[in-house]
Amino acid sequence: MVSEGLGLPAKAAIAAGIAVAAAAGVVFALTGDEPEPEAKPAPSVVAPVVPRAPAPASAAPEPNPPADPAPAAGGPVPPARSAAPSVAAPRPAPPSASAPAPATPSASRPPKPAPSPSPSPSRPSPPPSPQPARAFPLARLEHAALGGHTGPELETWSSSWVWQRWGLVAGGQRFGQGITVNSRSSVEITLNRQCTSFSAQAGVDGLSLLTDGTVRFSVYADGQRLWRSDPLGYRDAPAAVQVPLAGRSTLRLVVEQAGQGHLPTLASWADAVISCR
Numbered sequence: 302m303v304s305e306g307l308g309l310p311a312k313a314a315i316a317a318g319i320a321v322a323a324a325a326g327v328v329f330a331l332t333g334d335e336p337e338p339e340a341k342p343a344p345s346v347v348a349p350v351v352p353r354a355p356a357p358a359s360a361a362p363e364p365n366p367p368a369d370p371a372p373a374a375g376g377p378v379p380p381a382r383s384a385a386p387s388v389a390a391p392r393p394a395p396p397s398a399s400a401p402a403p404a405t406p407s408a409s410r411p412p413k414p415a416p417s418p419s420p421s422p423s424r425p426s427p428p429p430s431p432q433p434a435r436a437f438p439l440a441r442l443e444h445a446a447l448g449g450h451t452g453p454e455l456e457t458w459s460s461s462w463v464w465q466r467w468g469l470v471a472g473g474q475r476f477g478q479g480i481t482v483n484s485r486s487s488v489e490i491t492l493n494r495q496c497t498s499f500s501a502q503a504g505v506d507g508l509s510l511l512t513d514g515t516v517r518f519s520v521y522a523d524g525q526r527l528w529r530s531d532p533l534g535y536r537d538a539p540a541a542v543q544v545p546l547a548g549r550s551t552l553r554l555v556v557e558q559a560g561q562g563h564l565p566t567l568a569s570w571a572d573a574v575i576s577c578r
Contacts, residue, residue: 434497439573440465440478445491453496453552453575456489463488469569470507472539476571481506482556484516484566490552496577498546503530504539506567514562518570520544521553532559539571546575 437453442465448454455463464481471479479501482488503518515532520542530540546552552575556568 434576434578437575437577438478439480439490439501439570439575440467442490450491450493452494452577453490453492456491459489461486461488466569469571471502471569471571472504472533472537473507474502474504474539474571476502479569479571479573481508481567481569482554484514484556484558484568486554486556486568488554490554490575492546492550492552492575492577494577496546496549496552496575498576499542499544499552499574500576501542501573502539502571503542504533504537504569504571505535506569509535509564509567512562512564512566513560514558514564514566515560516566516568517557517559518542518568519555519557521555522546522549523551524553534560535566542570 442453442455443449444457445454446457462483463486466481467478469476469479469481480488499520505512505516512535515534517532518530518540519526520528522544527544528542530542533540554570554573558566
């Protein structure tokens, strides 16, 4: 038998190979059908060659019997699984909802245009202030036949005799300007603009020193009488006149004889002024 021809070392090697193959079969049976990564088969165990003792010269050399083949294993022997389980690489934790998003570089973000200033609300323009009233003294009025029709004018053909004076006396008082008329007179004035009032001091003129007659003064606007005085004589103080003219277009100054005198009587509208815009 083979065991008889082999030495003790060869038998020990064969027994070790059989033990390794048996252990591999047990491991394969324990692993079951779980798929494992394909591994290279373990190298077959080859029995060490034992040198023979030289045969005696007289004896014929015995043919060396073929060695029994090593028992084939039931399949490729997988390598033994390590006891420590493989540790998977940790996955990166998902970003938290509260974590701020990473800021992108400012170079890649287009610059925001500067907000255009909102227009301020327009304030309503204040109403135009009324123009100051302009005084037109009767001593300076032009006659309508020669005037420019831009202000109050004396109607030449519809008015009685008028004396435009600077410096006169009426009712014993001195005034700077005015007009003097007869005791029976009517002076027509066209306003030609928006006028506001007429003012004057009405009385008997100082040139009627020896007269004993009396007169009455009246103011009309657009044919309507707006003011009338009491009968006034030479020694009476002049009467103050203040008449509104808003919305009027004509002014008429009338003097009537209240009492007949022995001499003609002159009447004066002293400090007579028409105020217009």
